[in-house]
Amino acid sequence: MERVGGWLVRGYLGLVLVFLYLPIAVMIVMAFNRSPLYELPIVFDTVWFQALAKNERLLTAGFNSLWIAIANTIIATALGTMAALAFQRYSFRGRTLMQLLLFPPITIPWLIIGTSMLVMFFWLGIGRGLHAMLLGHVALSIPYVIVVVGARLKSFGTALEEAAATLGANPWQTFWRISAPVMAPGVVAAALFAFAVSFDQFVISYFLAPPGVSTLPVEIYSAIRKGFTPEVNAISTIIIVVSMGLMLLFARLYRFGGER
Amino acid sequence: MSTVEVRGLTKRYGRVAALDNVSLLFAEGEFFGLLGPSGSGKTTLLRCAAGFIEPEAGDIHFDGQNVRALPVHKRNIGMVFQNYALFPHLSVFDNIAFGLVVRGMKRADVRQRVTEMLALIRLSGLEDRRPRQLSGGQQQRVALARALVTRPRVLLLDEPLGALDKRLRQEMQVELRQIQREVGITTIFVTHDQEEAMTLCDRIAIFNEGRVVQVGAPSRVYERPATTFAANFLGDANLFRGHAVARDGFQVIECGDGIEIATGDPLPSAGGVVALAVRPEKISLWPADSAPVGTEGENRLSGEIVHTIYSGSSITYRLAVPGRELMVFEQNRSARPYAPGDRVVATWPAEHTVVVEEQKT
């Protein structure tokens, strides 16, 4: 009886996976389908990807997304890693409070964060635009970076750096020869995460996008609202394959970087 | 190689004194053990010597040079951590070479020294492996090699064998001592395992609550513990408490229940409670009906076996005598141990009874 129960449960898990991947699979299939409407039979064609290459709006939005994501990755990873180092290597009063303050950006609905950024930036005269979006993206990415790098640092503790010091390495040497290489997988994983957070970010970008300038998710959104073109399928396929690929990389680094 | 002297070292955390005015001298080439329960201050002392903890008061001298102002990386020490702290991203060779590389030694010289060291720890041929590919015992040896290859002044060992299982630990104890003797380096060894401390060390210091309870060679500390804490921490002890009474020529205390215990040590003539200790292995047991006649200067108690623990080569008895229980430890000579309920007589010479100071545990 137990065995049957076990297989039932595993079968259920399979069903859940089907549910999770079904729409994505459909979208990818449709992206390669010649027909712009949903007519069968399905004929393989890359026509929409070619049309995509000529779609100026989507391409520009894509580049915007890309450069914001890259800038976001660099800034958020740097800032977050520094903060993570401080939390793990030193204990000080107020550390718990500061760690608590990392939660609001993650737990408060992004709608509220987006609208409040809009309000304040307008008020301050910063206005909307790509720079405002960058400001928002980095703020959202920092908590994730701190958590990921912090976990990596925690798994090694201070013993390695102490050992290096007893062997005669000054603080500089210790950092470059020991701390940095050991931290590296965690930092890279955090960077990938930050990139994904920014590239996929819709809500904040939506509120901070002035007319004429937008990122890829925002552009896709307006395309959907207006009634859609099949190129959206194509670009969506690209995006989802890229973002899943990034996450796979992240997972490998996060797990296998944890060697002792 | 250096002598290490610690004078008046004090370190507080809040109101708790981790170290309370501790002074010790570690002789050159000595294998010195710091022994004590958790939180007794032994690890704090080690880390002060390394430079990770700054004491509030007191000095540390290496060969007469005050090192308090020196940061860790300038003290020229070697340290082995409890979990070895091998650099996971470096090979065994690079791990061992690390101390030499950061000092700017030439590649050829580095290679020579590391190869020598690998031979010493018997791991030649494994230099390209990563730490995670090694067994616990091998990692331990690499950690030791890494600490020694720079020819430091002092070797600091923080419970280095704690992570090994019993058999491996015993093997490593022997190796550790051999290597230390060969190299001749002053070594400070922290452990909470009293058996380990006694078998490995030239001298030991027993710590409790931030203070040194007793210092000396293991045999001396064991045979003549200074306090009740030392008596109970290092091995087991039977304790008697009572007042001194006059008994021509002998030092005797009266403990109540009609028991009088003689000791070979001088007793204070004034009143006050005195504590005496006798080790379980110093007591002989005889069957009650065939016990030899008592001699002068011998302690003698009659009682009944309450409990027998048979350990193969030895037997531990718990003996009920008036007012207390005695612990007796005998070699398994006769292959016919006493059973609970047997009436026996316990005897031991007065000189094996030691006066000890009261000390709260």
Next chain:
Amino acid sequence: MDVQQRRRIAIVGLTAPAYLWLALAVFLPLSAMLYFSFLTVAPFGGREAELTLKHYRAFIDKPLYRDLAWISLKLGFHVTLICVLMGYPAALALARYVKGRWREALFLLVVLPFWSNALVRTFSWTMVLRGDGLVDRMIQAVLPWAPSLDLLFSYPAVVIGLVHAYLPYMILTCYISLQAIDDSLIEAARSLGASGATAFRRVILPLSVPGLIAGTVLIFVPVIGSFMEPRILGGPRAATMLGTVIEEQFTRIFNWPFGAALSFILLGIVLLILALSYPLLRRPMQAM
């Protein structure tokens, strides 16, 4: 410069940049918006604004807005409930019935969609649910005479889209809780005479409650503030909830102070939920 001072400088130097950034981009804007919610009009373009409570009062007085909040809460409840019902058994399967390398691989597969682009995922549902999309075609393949089940632009569509988006989250938190349960506990229960079902009821279920609670809170909060999924999948009929109305204030109606007030009411609800569940969540968070 002594060690203590150097330490302090290091700590401040390392944390200040990140926290300054957070202050500027998150905490300051939230305060600004709070202030905003008490203004009569947005003070741009030379208009004069005064302090007022009218926006908050509008929420309390007009039943329309209270209904909005209620619909959003209902949505949160429906989505969370379905996620629990669907997700817990899946987590159970993964934690206790799948072993070895399969477990890691499947776990990754489950979590992957969650971390992909949310907008694109929502969009992909439009194709499955629409008039002649996949669902319809499959039904028609089996029952050719059935009417078109045009699910798109309806409340169920919004629910489905949100469940799809957040289900991995529930599976994740439940999985973490479940796999932390030592096998020996189950074995002990069985040796004491408990059947498989009883062991589940009395040992596994209670010990996995923290995961359930964590998942519930972490799904409920974003759902009640969602606007993208309702807009894309709900269409004009079903897209009226707190999140979409707030969004409208800022992008179409331009009544920013009112939008600000609504946002803070939403924030208040969220904080209330978080505060109520923090004691229940504290330990599982430490485990993660």
